[in-house]
Amino acid sequence: MDINVASTWNTGLKAQPLMVHYVTSKHAVSGMARAFAAELGVHSIRVNSVHPGPTATAMASGDMTDVINRTHGAHPHLTGMLSGLLPDSTCQSPDIADAVLWLAGDESRFVTSAAVPVDAGNTQY
Numbered sequence: 001m002d003i004n005v006a007s008t009w010n011t012g013l014k015a016q017p018l019m020v021h022y023v024t025s026k027h028a029v030s031g032m033a034r035a036f037a038a039e040l041g042v043h044s045i046r047v048n049s050v051h052p053g054p055t056a057t058a059m060a061s062g063d064m065t066d067v068i069n070r071t072h073g074a075h076p077h078l079t080g081m082l083s084g085l086l087p088d089s090t091c092q093s094p095d096i097a098d099a100v101l102w103l104a105g106d107e108s109r110f111v112t113s114a115a116v117p118v119d120a121g122n123t124q125y
Helices: 020-043 063-074 076-082 093-104
Strands: 002-005 047-052 115-118
Touching: 002 020, 002 093, 020 047, 020 115, 047 093, 063 076, 093 115
Parallel strands: 002 047, 047 115
Antiparallel strands: none
16 A cells, blocks of 8 residues: 655645646646556555645745735735635644545555545635
């Protein structure tokens, strides 16, 4: 089994203007997972990817928040791209760990080539 972690927050599963380099690298992770799932399934090796949305970390504050706010000030039509469907759309590290543990366990033994968002519905907004 192989579990890759990319991103959803408008990069790993959605398009995000003004961040082409980051979007490209995150889409590559999910594509790689699907390609390996197709190759390795014959050996009963499952390959999936987990895509966290906005996560409460040091990286998601300070300078990054300032850059996002300035970008949205210059491009207000993009502000909805950061919205989730749940009232609290910022996940915690344990939320991501729970998804990874589920994929690693027997409960998900028939799950492969999946891109699992942990993002409060952000990819569906």
